[in-house]
Amino acid sequence: MKWQLTGLLRLDAKQAVRDPMLGLALCAPVLLLIVLRFGLPAAGQLLEAEFGIQLVHYEPLLLAFFLQLVPLMLGMLTGFVMLEERDERLIGCYAVTPLGKRGYLVYRLLLPFILSLLFTAILLLAGGLGTPSAAESAAAIMLYALQTPLFALVLTAWADNKVEGLALSKAAGITVFTPAAVAFIPWPWQLAAGVIPSYWPVRLMMGGVENGGADGWLHSPLSTVLMGLIVTGGWLVAVFAVFERKVEHR
Amino acid sequence: MPGAPIFFYDIKLQVRHGFYTAYGLVCGIYILLLYVMPASMRETVNVLLTFSDPSALGFFFIGGLVLLERGQGIYDSLFVTPYRLEQYLISKTLSLTLLSVLSAVLIHVSVFGFTAGAGVLAAGTAFTSVFFTLLGLGVAVKSRSVNGFFFLSSFYSLPFMLPLLSYGGFIGAERWLLGWLPTWGSLVLLKSAFEPTAAGMLIQACLVLAFWSVLAFWWARRQFARYVLAAVGEGIQ
Numbered sequence: 001m002k003w004q005l006t007g008l009l010r011l012d013a014k015q016a017v018r019d020p021m022l023g024l025a026l027c028a029p030v031l032l033l034i035v036l037r038f039g040l041p042a043a044g045q046l047l048e049a050e051f052g053i054q055l056v057h058y059e060p061l062l063l064a065f066f067l068q069l070v071p072l073m074l075g076m077l078t079g080f081v082m083l084e085e086r087d088e089r090l091i092g093c094y095a096v097t098p099l100g101k102r103g104y105l106v107y108r109l110l111l112p113f114i115l116s117l118l119f120t121a122i123l124l125l126a127g128g129l130g131t132p133s134a135a136e137s138a139a140a141i142m143l144y145a146l147q148t149p150l151f152a153l154v155l156t157a158w159a160d161n162k163v164e165g166l167a168l169s170k171a172a173g174i175t176v177f178t179p180a181a182v183a184f185i186p187w188p189w190q191l192a193a194g195v196i197p198s199y200w201p202v203r204l205m206m207g208g209v210e211n212g213g214a215d216g217w218l219h220s221p222l223s224t225v226l227m228g229l230i231v232t233g234g235w236l237v238a239v240f241a242v243f244e245r246k247v248e249h250r
Numbered sequence: 251m252p253g254a255p256i257f258f259y260d261i262k263l264q265v266r267h268g269f270y271t272a273y274g275l276v277c278g279i280y281i282l283l284l285y286v287m288p289a290s291m292r293e294t295v296n297v298l299l300t301f302s303d304p305s306a307l308g309f310f311f312i313g314g315l316v317l318l319e320r321g322q323g324i325y326d327s328l329f330v331t332p333y334r335l336e337q338y339l340i341s342k343t344l345s346l347t348l349l350s351v352l353s354a355v356l357i358h359v360s361v362f363g364f365t366a367g368a369g370v371l372a373a374g375t376a377f378t379s380v381f382f383t384l385l386g387l388g389v390a391v392k393s394r395s396v397n398g399f400f401f402l403s404s405f406y407s408l409p410f411m412l413p414l415l416s417y418g419g420f421i422g423a424e425r426w427l428l429g430w431l432p433t434w435g436s437l438v439l440l441k442s443a444f445e446p447t448a449a450g451m452l453i454q455a456c457l458v459l460a461f462w463s464v465l466a467f468w469w470a471r472r473q474f475a476r477y478v479l480a481a482v483g484e485g486i487q
Contacts, residue, residue, distance in 0.1 A: 046417070051290050080396045087321070162396050166314040167268035170307075174279045184286035 008099070008107050028073055029119035036066055036127045063129045064179035064205040068198050070119045071144050072176060074112040075151025076169045082108055082156045083165050091247055101247070109149035116145035136204050136221050143201035143228040147175075150197060150236055157243035178202045197235055200228025256337065260345035269311060273353050276303070277360075284361045293444045294417075296358060300440055301414075301433075304353040305375050308346035308383030309407065313399035315342065316390035325478055335479070339470055343383045350379035358443070367443030370452075374439030377459040381432050382407075384466035391477040413437050429454060432462035 040062065044055035055062070085091055095101035120141045124131055131137050151172055159165035175198040181190050182202050193199045203224050264270065280299055284292055319325065329335065354375040358368050389406050393399035413434040416424040428434045435455035442452060 050294075051288070053288065053291070077397055084395055161267075161318050163267045163311070163314040163318045165396065166311055167272040170310070171268075171272040171275050174276060177279055177283060180283055180286065 008104075009111075012111075026115075029070060029123070032066055032069060032119075033123055033126060036063075036123065036129070058183075059129045060206040061179045061183045063124070063127060063131070064182070064202045065176055066127070067120050067123055067140070067144050067205065068176045068178065068202070070123065071116050071147035071198075072151060072173065074116050074119075075148040076155065076172070078108060078112045078148070078152035079155025079169070080162065080165060082152060083159060083162055086156060086247060087161065109152060112148045112152065113145055116148040117141060120144045132205060132207050132221075136207070139221070139225045139228075140201040140204040143197070143204070143225070143232060146229075146232045146236070147197050150232065150239060153236070153239045153243050157239050157246055179206065182206050194227065194231065197228065197232040200224055200231060204228070256333065257341045257345055260341050261348065264311075264345060264349065269349060273304075273307070273349060277353050277356050280357050281360045284357070292361065296361065297437070297440045297444070298414075298417075300354045300357065300371065300375060301378070301436055304350045304357070305378035305436060305440075306382045306407075307350050307353070308343065308379050309386035309403065311346060312342065312383050312386040313390040313393060313403065314396055316387060317393065317396060317399065320391075320478065329479060335471060335474060339384070339387065339467065339474070342387065343380055343467075346383045347376055347379040351376050365443070370439055371443040374436055374443075374455075377439065377456070377463065378433070378436040381459060381463045381466050384463065384470040385410075388466070388470040388473040391473050425451070425454075430458060432459050435459040435462075 040055070047053045047055055082091070085094075091101065091104060094104040099107070124137055124141065132140070154172060155165050155168055159168050175196055178193055178196055178198045179202050181193040182199070183206065185193070190199075204221060207221070280303070284296060284299075287295060328338070351372050355368055355372050358365075358371050362368075385406060386403060389403050390399055393402055410431060410433045413424065413428045413431055414437075416428065416434075416437070424434070435458040438447065438451055438455040439459075441447070
């Protein structure tokens with residue numbers, strides 16, 4: 001399957017030049033980093049001057065928010081590429097090549113997933129904000145990046161066309177507010193947000209700070225990671241099933 | 251009104267494509283967000299949220315609508331009917347503006363109650379939405395994919411974000427430096443929902459927005475004729 005993948009990669013490189021959005025996918029995380037490093041301190045001074053609010057208290061919240069933007073952007077981007085390929089019946093064409101439908105999916109979803117891993121790691125390391133321990137950070141990066149293929153599949157599985165895709169991506173955009181749920185909704189109630197995959201990496205990022213010092217196995221990083229894997233995995237399996245049916249019927 | 255049936259059809263289409271469901275959800279989250287944040291920030295955040303989201307939703311959605319209709323070949327047959335391009339543009343713009351205004355007012359009223367400010371906020375949102383939807387339409391006809399549209403649109407919208415720099419006094423005298431931009435007018439109108447604003451400022455804001463909306467209409471019509479009508483019948487995707 002190796003040569004087919006490199007073939008697709010070459011095709012995408014060409015596409016990136018023709019359809020500059022794919023190029024933007026690579027620039028956007030760089031922009032995020034610039035905003036995080038330079039925009040945020042400026043905004044911090046402003047908030048302190050205007051409202052007397054110290055941004056330092058909200059650092060974990062802001063970092064969690066910025067990190068969530070990475071899988072959201074890359075996932076939506078991939079989703080729209082796949083949506084258009086599905087509408088043009090290209091997925092069916094790929095399916096009958098030696099690459100196969102599985103190979104197509106692996107390729108389409110693996111690349112943005114790896115990019116997400118890379119970009120979240122860079123944002124975390126170079127963002128200049130405090131981070132949790134190395135092991136917790138690594139787990140959070142994984143849970144963030146796993147949402148990239150999920151967003152892409154959600155778009156392709158549920159949207160009948162690109163207009164519905166836009167409405168869906170708008171709705172999916174609310175996942176960037178999960179950090180606010182973790183920070184502001186009191187403990188047992190915020191668990192309701194746990195059905196959203198982004199809740200779990202956010203909890204890892206914002207750690208014990210927001211728990212009001214509560215203990216118990218539910219608060220341990222390990223159970224948070226496990227819950228994150230279960231919730232995200234569950235979503236992936238469910239959405240994949242819908243996707244399969246949708247592509248079959250076209 | 252001759253265009254009325256098509257206007258209601260556009261709204262029906264938007265309901266069916268989930269725009270209203272998506273915005274119901276988004277509004278719910280924004281309302282929740284405004285409730286949980288420190289009260290001292292609520293007004294500023296309401297202005298910025300309204301400016302960046304409900305006001306600009308037409309810009310976001312019109313790209314997909316135009317690409318879909320073109321892909322389905324609707325334009326090939328649409329403009330051989332007595333239906334005119336101007337009616338098409340107006341119907342698309344006003345139907346999306348309706349969603350903008352409903353969302354903005356819902357968020358504002360849920361958090362601040364039925365204040366007199368809600369009226370100016372609605373007006374500011376409507377003006378802004380008309381301008382941005384038409385701008386988006388002009389960009390959309392040039393794009394070949396949704397991702398391409400996003401890419402192009404970031405270039406077209408960036409200059410209009412300049413008035414945001416007025417926050418926190420990054421630049422002084424913005425009324426004279428940026429007061430000719432439509433988005434300056436939007437921010438003035440939206441902010442006036444919370445603070446008394448001089449009549450001169452409000453008049454300038456309305457004039458600037460009206461001028462840019464007419465300009466955007468003219469530009470969108472020209473772009474449409476150039477990129478879509480000229481290609482009708484060639485069977486392009």
